[in-house]
Amino acid sequence: MRNLLTMNELSVHDIEGIISQAQAFANGEGWFPESQTMVANLFFEPSTRTKCSFEMAERKLGLEVIPFDAGTSSVQKGETLYDTARTLEAIGVNALVIRHEQDAYFDELKGRLSIPVINAGDGCGHHPTQSLLDLMTIKQEFGRFKGLKIAIIGDIRHSRVARSNAVALTRLGSEVVFSGPPEWFDEGIGIGGYEDIDSAIGTADVVMLLRIQHERHAEKETRADAEYLQRFGLTKMRERSMKPKAIIMHPAPINRGVEVDTDLVECGRSRIFKQMENGVFIRMAVLKRAIEQIKGGNIHENSHQKWSIAR
Amino acid sequence: MRNLLTMNELSVHDIEGIISQAQAFANGEGWFPESQTMVANLFFEPSTRTKCSFEMAERKLGLEVIPFDAGTSSVQKGETLYDTARTLEAIGVNALVIRHEQDAYFDELKGRLSIPVINAGDGCGHHPTQSLLDLMTIKQEFGRFKGLKIAIIGDIRHSRVARSNAVALTRLGSEVVFSGPPEWFDEGIGIGGYEDIDSAIGTADVVMLLRIQHERHAEKETRADAEYLQRFGLTKMRERSMKPKAIIMHPAPINRGVEVDTDLVECGRSRIFKQMENGVFIRMAVLKRAIEQIKGGNIHENSHQKWSIAR
Amino acid sequence: MRNLLTMNELSVHDIEGIISQAQAFANGEGWFPESQTMVANLFFEPSTRTKCSFEMAERKLGLEVIPFDAGTSSVQKGETLYDTARTLEAIGVNALVIRHEQDAYFDELKGRLSIPVINAGDGCGHHPTQSLLDLMTIKQEFGRFKGLKIAIIGDIRHSRVARSNAVALTRLGSEVVFSGPPEWFDEGIGIGGYEDIDSAIGTADVVMLLRIQHERHAEKETRADAEYLQRFGLTKMRERSMKPKAIIMHPAPINRGVEVDTDLVECGRSRIFKQMENGVFIRMAVLKRAIEQIKGGNIHENSHQKWSIAR
Numbered sequence: 001m002r003n004l005l006t007m008n009e010l011s012v013h014d015i016e017g018i019i020s021q022a023q024a025f026a027n028g029e030g031w032f033p034e035s036q037t038m039v040a041n042l043f044f045e046p047s048t049r050t051k052c053s054f055e056m057a058e059r060k061l062g063l064e065v066i067p068f069d070a071g072t073s074s075v076q077k078g079e080t081l082y083d084t085a086r087t088l089e090a091i092g093v094n095a096l097v098i099r100h101e102q103d104a105y106f107d108e109l110k111g112r113l114s115i116p117v118i119n120a121g122d123g124c125g126h127h128p129t130q131s132l133l134d135l136m137t138i139k140q141e142f143g144r145f146k147g148l149k150i151a152i153i154g155d156i157r158h159s160r161v162a163r164s165n166a167v168a169l170t171r172l173g174s175e176v177v178f179s180g181p182p183e184w185f186d187e188g189i190g191i192g193g194y195e196d197i198d199s200a201i202g203t204a205d206v207v208m209l210l211r212i213q214h215e216r217h218a219e220k221e222t223r224a225d226a227e228y229l230q231r232f233g234l235t236k237m238r239e240r241s242m243k244p245k246a247i248i249m250h251p252a253p254i255n256r257g258v259e260v261d262t263d264l265v266e267c268g269r270s271r272i273f274k275q276m277e278n279g280v281f282i283r284m285a286v287l288k289r290a291i292e293q294i295k296g297g298n299i300h301e302n303s304h305q306k307w308s309i310a311r
Numbered sequence: 312m313r314n315l316l317t318m319n320e321l322s323v324h325d326i327e328g329i330i331s332q333a334q335a336f337a338n339g340e341g342w343f344p345e346s347q348t349m350v351a352n353l354f355f356e357p358s359t360r361t362k363c364s365f366e367m368a369e370r371k372l373g374l375e376v377i378p379f380d381a382g383t384s385s386v387q388k389g390e391t392l393y394d395t396a397r398t399l400e401a402i403g404v405n406a407l408v409i410r411h412e413q414d415a416y417f418d419e420l421k422g423r424l425s426i427p428v429i430n431a432g433d434g435c436g437h438h439p440t441q442s443l444l445d446l447m448t449i450k451q452e453f454g455r456f457k458g459l460k461i462a463i464i465g466d467i468r469h470s471r472v473a474r475s476n477a478v479a480l481t482r483l484g485s486e487v488v489f490s491g492p493p494e495w496f497d498e499g500i501g502i503g504g505y506e507d508i509d510s511a512i513g514t515a516d517v518v519m520l521l522r523i524q525h526e527r528h529a530e531k532e533t534r535a536d537a538e539y540l541q542r543f544g545l546t547k548m549r550e551r552s553m554k555p556k557a558i559i560m561h562p563a564p565i566n567r568g569v570e571v572d573t574d575l576v577e578c579g580r581s582r583i584f585k586q587m588e589n590g591v592f593i594r595m596a597v598l599k600r601a602i603e604q605i606k607g608g609n610i611h612e613n614s615h616q617k618w619s620i621a622r
Numbered sequence: 623m624r625n626l627l628t629m630n631e632l633s634v635h636d637i638e639g640i641i642s643q644a645q646a647f648a649n650g651e652g653w654f655p656e657s658q659t660m661v662a663n664l665f666f667e668p669s670t671r672t673k674c675s676f677e678m679a680e681r682k683l684g685l686e687v688i689p690f691d692a693g694t695s696s697v698q699k700g701e702t703l704y705d706t707a708r709t710l711e712a713i714g715v716n717a718l719v720i721r722h723e724q725d726a727y728f729d730e731l732k733g734r735l736s737i738p739v740i741n742a743g744d745g746c747g748h749h750p751t752q753s754l755l756d757l758m759t760i761k762q763e764f765g766r767f768k769g770l771k772i773a774i775i776g777d778i779r780h781s782r783v784a785r786s787n788a789v790a791l792t793r794l795g796s797e798v799v800f801s802g803p804p805e806w807f808d809e810g811i812g813i814g815g816y817e818d819i820d821s822a823i824g825t826a827d828v829v830m831l832l833r834i835q836h837e838r839h840a841e842k843e844t845r846a847d848a849e850y851l852q853r854f855g856l857t858k859m860r861e862r863s864m865k866p867k868a869i870i871m872h873p874a875p876i877n878r879g880v881e882v883d884t885d886l887v888e889c890g891r892s893r894i895f896k897q898m899e900n901g902v903f904i905r906m907a908v909l910k911r912a913i914e915q916i917k918g919g920n921i922h923e924n925s926h927q928k929w930s931i932a933r
Binding site for chain 3 (some may be wrong): 347349351375377378379380383384388389390391394397398399400401402403404
């Protein structure tokens with residue numbers, strides 16, 4: 001079962017393999033499953049951006065995408081996520097892409113399905129394809145991870161990718177530092193210290209801005225936008241202090257004029273739209289990895305007697 | 312016009328033909344229409360489960376599915392269902408799958424469209440593909456209907472399938488009894504008497520549980536869940552009294568711990584997920600039956616002069 | 623860049639070319655892009671009818687349609703329309719079809735995207751594919767525009783097509799008059815005078831009824847339906863006064879018994895469902911025109927370095 005739930009389950013070798021396959025897709029390589037393959041995208045938390053990216057990846061691989069409207073699904077009638085996933089498995093879906101607002105929603109599914117699950121984001125937990133596309137973008141730019149300094153800046157506590165990226169980049173040999181509002185710094189990550197915003201931006205090879213997730217802040221503590229930009233955002237002045245080959249990254253959607261000056265969004269250093277482009281290729285690679293495993297196994301034979309072997 | 316609106320319009324021969332075709336699909340047979348064929352699923356009442364099953368069937372037949380969002384459709388602006396259906400016909404949709412909260416919504420459409428309508432559920436009325444998949448599951452298990460005893464248990468009055476299944480099974484030679492809360496028993500069905508829950512479960516070949524449709528109960532008469540399970544549900548103790556080869560069926564979504572003990576959902580007797588699997592094959596057979604009729608006719612020639620022959 | 627934003631940007635030659643291509647599609651001609659082509663339909667204002675028509679056109683051309691749910695998109699989180707469109711471009715969408723409640727929403731996008739935008743309706747502004755399908759329907763009927771008298775009747779002020787059609791038809795050589803409630807007549811159009819309802823209907827070759835857009839009338843000034851029909855609608859009596867070969871058109875959805883007597887909706891003169899049928903072919907022609915331009919250009923080469931040439 002080739003699930004992809006968190007970055008932790010991937011070895012450095014796995015990560016490099018996925019990035020390498022994604023780069024091959026970016027270079028025009030094609031791959032299609034041998035038989036008609038069905039996938040469903042279960043987005044219990046809306047995310048048009050990530051959903052469109054997965055849809056694009058799925059179409060490029062020639063998969064059939066079964067529409068699933070989480071807003072009107074039986075989950076609303078009290079059905080468990082397991083029963084929903086099991087239903088889709090029973091009707092012939094070969095792989096599930098799931099986003100859910102609950103942290104580690106996938107614990108309920110582990111080892112209980114015969115089809116793979118790809119995590120497209122769980123609560124404040126993980127978002128492995130976002131991490132992988134970030135890594136791919138860095139690799140494209142510098143050809144390596146070793147010796148790079150990555151500054152992760154902003155709403156670290158509510159970010160699904162800050163922690164995953166910090167851990168993965170450290171494993172890959174980069175140095176990670178955090179910056180932004182000190183009260184949003186999460187010492188619990190245990191990797192990478194807090195650095196002053198001007199120092200972090202002036203010395204990093206990658207300035208990785210995080211989105212302020214207004215919708216996740218229960219308290220209305222968020223500062224006025226212009227004030228945030230001046231104190232902790234990437235202003236034009238700070239951009240001029242960046243190292244000559246340093247790049248700007250952001251997972252989007254961007255709050256223009258908050259995390260970053262609007263004029264910098266598409267500047268020569270920005271890889272923001274490149275990240276989105278890479279996201280499709282990463283998702284193709286992750287889907288291929290999941291599907292090859294299925295087709296290598298004998299899921300179709302099992303599926304005819306699932307009821308007799310279950311439990 | 313090969314509509315499928317209710318089970319009543321199908322002869323025993325028709326039913327056997329559909330089940331036989333569905334079984335051929337389950338065994339791996341393929342069938343595709345000769346030319347590009349468009350279908351739209353109009354779900355005015357949400358049902359992710361049934362919609363996904365139809366979508367899967369449609370994809371397996373190579374049909375193009377035109378997305379239709381009932382929630383934002385012109386029906387909300389006061390358009391009649393007929394005008395909506397007629398519009399889809401005009402733009403080239405070759406078959407309609409419709410679920411609607413109004414009983415017999417299809418009376419408005421009968422004889423007025425040149426494309427077939429497949430009923431995916433009307434109010435408290437009919438749900439013929441659900442009935443057919445239930446019949447297919449029983450046929451697979453026992454190879455026959457004659458001489459079987461089927462116990463239909465639960466919310467009979469609000470069930471779309473209780474009546475259809477009772478009528479069809481009786482025509483096919485089975486004996487049908489009902490059980491569950493006596494006040495939910497509907498004498499109006501005119502087929503099959505009421506039997507005590509323990510007796511029904513202990514003597515039936517098929518224990519067919521119905522979902523308690525909390526959302527259809529205007530009155531808040533529904534009992535506490537645990538109490539319902541003890542009095543009228545399939546407990547582990549009752550399961551042990553079942554005949555050796557008897558099976559458990561449920562149309563899903565399941566209220567775990569209400570109609571059935573959660574540990575029995577995937578037990579060896581359960582055909583609940585098998586029913587879902589069969590549902591796709593039944594819908595393929597029903598769609599094939601509708602489409603063959605279209606393509607046999609000359610709908611495309613008509614469609615260019617529809618305006619001149621209408622009315 | 624082969625955008626289609628308003629009718630104004632099309633020459634008479636362009637209009638004739640699009641109608642001619644649409645007629646070829648109606649006659650059974652096929653056309654498919656050389657490589658996999660992705661399109662997204664961004665409907666920020668719901669319109670099942672227009673969306674289904676575009677979807678049908680896209681499927682008939684073999685395009686891949688990436689589902690986009692405007693209701694849950696990042697636009698709701700404050701993302702600009704430009705950033706949303708740019709995102710879809712980055713992930714590989716080759717053309718955008720957009721409907722938006724804001725007049726001239728496309729001004730924000732002009733010259734900033736490398737993929738074409740097809741306007742499927744902007745606020746009270748434009749709806750060029752609706753105009754083109756109206757023109758195609760007239761052309762089919764009369765073989766010409768010169769010398770025809772077109773009466774546009776009803777809610778002119780709130781209509782996206784009244785103005786566009788009036789301008790285009792005048793350029794093509796037809797005479798345009800307006801009728802309906804005098805207070806809804808918009809002198810600002812500058813083309814075509816106001817004519818009494820009975821005179822307009824009795825002398826026109828084309829009686830083009832507009833939908834009363836209840837949802838756009840802030841004031842509850844709309845008259846009782848039956849009264850509207852008698853005073854300004856197409857009653858059976860007025861229909862009898864129409865010229866022998868005159869036709870009835872309406873953009874739909876129809877308010878039956880308001881703009882038109884319900885018995886006339888599918889009468890021999892009515893081209894209402896024919897318009898819908900033509901709409902698919904017009905949209906195919908418009909999409910082909912946009913896509914040929916893309917594939918003729920070198921968008922794919924650009925897309926790999928978009929980030930370096932942007933801004």
